Amino acid sequence: MSETRHTKVLIIGSGPAGYTAGVYASRAMLEPILVQGIEPGGQLTTTTEVENYPSFVEVQGPELMQKMEEHARAMGTEIVADIIVELDLQNRPFTAKGDSGTVYTADAVILATGARAKWLGMESEEKFKGFGVSACATCDGFFYRGKPIVVVGGGNTAVEEALFLTNFGSKVTLIHRRDELRAEKILQQRLLKHPKVEVLWDHTLEEVVGTDMPMGVTGVKAKNVKTGEITEVEADGVFIAIGHAPASELVKDQLELHNGGYVKVEPGSTRTSVAGVFAAGDLTDHVYRQAVTSAGMGCMAALDAEHWLAAQEG
Ligand code: FAD
Numbered sequence: 001m002s003e004t005r006h007t008k009v010l011i012i013g014s015g016p017a018g019y020t021a022g023v024y025a026s027r028a029m030l031e032p033i034l035v036q037g038i039e040p041g042g043q044l045t046t047t048t049e050v051e052n053y054p055s056f057v058e059v060q061g062p063e064l065m066q067k068m069e070e071h072a073r074a075m076g077t078e079i080v081a082d083i084i085v086e087l088d089l090q091n092r093p094f095t096a097k098g099d100s101g102t103v104y105t106a107d108a109v110i111l112a113t114g115a116r117a118k119w120l121g122m123e124s125e126e127k128f129k130g131f132g133v134s135a136c137a138t139c140d141g142f143f144y145r146g147k148p149i150v151v152v153g154g155g156n157t158a159v160e161e162a163l164f165l166t167n168f169g170s171k172v173t174l175i176h177r178r179d180e181l182r183a184e185k186i187l188q189q190r191l192l193k194h195p196k197v198e199v200l201w202d203h204t205l206e207e208v209v210g211t212d213m214p215m216g217v218t219g220v221k222a223k224n225v226k227t228g229e230i231t232e233v234e235a236d237g238v239f240i241a242i243g244h245a246p247a248s249e250l251v252k253d254q255l256e257l258h259n260g261g262y263v264k265v266e267p268g269s270t271r272t273s274v275a276g277v278f279a280a281g282d283l284t285d286h287v288y289r290q291a292v293t294s295a296g297m298g299c300m301a302a303l304d305a306e307h308w309l310a311a312q313e314g
Pocket residue numbers: 012013014015016017018035036037038039040041042043044046047049050051052053082083084085112113114115116157160247250280281282283289290291292294
């Protein structure tokens with residue numbers, strides 16, 4: 001049966017931004033409800049070692065997010081397993097409809113829906129998604145034990161995924177469209193000296209090749225961007241790691257966006273174009289996109305919401 005729940009602050013998203021907003025909003029006695037979404041814990045649950053979150057020299061991504069969830073819960077955040085499917089930011093109280101049927105009404109909303117993996121948009125990529133094509137090495141790497149693997153991309157994610165996949169694959173070929181990686185230098189060093197890794201510089205993925213029965217990938221065709229030459233690479237698994245796009249579909253017609261879909265906030269704050277609606281983390285950040293910056297913005301959003309609610313009451 002559907003029910004309606006009212007809260008002073010509704011937090012949408014359970015990554016570092018959402019959970020940190022939960023900690024601060026709870027300590028401000030705002031009794032927040034936090035809706036976790038389809039990926040409880042957010043993007044860090046799809047990775048292994050995190051080595052740059054202060055206070056942990058090394059921590060597993062899922063463990064870090066578990067600790068953040070426990071922290072938010074211990075401070076008093078009500079954490080709900082639901083997905084917001086509709087959001088009305090035009091009328092107050094704001095209304096959010098959950099996939100469960102629950103309707104949440106809120107005096108203030110903190111958006112922390114983060115970002116999602118980007119795809120190349122090729123027909124063959126779509127065809128083999130779930131049958132050899134993946135965007136999550138930690139989720140699917142295990143299926144390619146002793147098999148050749150291809151990773152596409154040149155950022156931190158691609159390099160980390162390629163390194164992680166060396167634990168399983170017989171060989172990992174990284175295909176990158178330029179002759180220089182975007183990833184941090186320390187990761188580049190690890191990648192380039194790894195005996196199982198080969199980098200195909202200046203190449204783009206032209207096609208994923210495979211069989212229909214059984215459905216599966218056998219390799220890829222990669223194109224040299226300088227010469228146009230096609231190289232075939234044998235692979236059972238193809239991991240697309242070309243970055244992430246902000247998850248702003250819920251608000252795309254209601255809030256000002258910029259830089260290709262990121263929610264615009266007033267500089268130095270988390271205030272969006274609608275009063276009472278705040279945004280934090282990768283949803284609003286096209287520059288830093290780190291766990292620690294997302295957590296910082298989650299804190300800012302809760303403080304901004306607290307001040308705004310106090311001003312309304314005043
Ligand atoms: P996210 O972590 O993206 O979480 C978004 C949340 O919103 C999810 O819980 C999702 O379920 C929820 N959500 C989305 N839509 C809805 C909806 N409609 N209703 C309800 N909830 C919704 N950063 C580092 O600092 N160090 C690292 O080592 C590192 N490694 C990474 C490795 C990988 C493979 C990836 C992909 C990213 C990595 N990052 C790393 C980046 C880091 O994960 C992000 O910067 C950070 O997770 C962003 O946090 P966030 O809270 O903004 O959103």
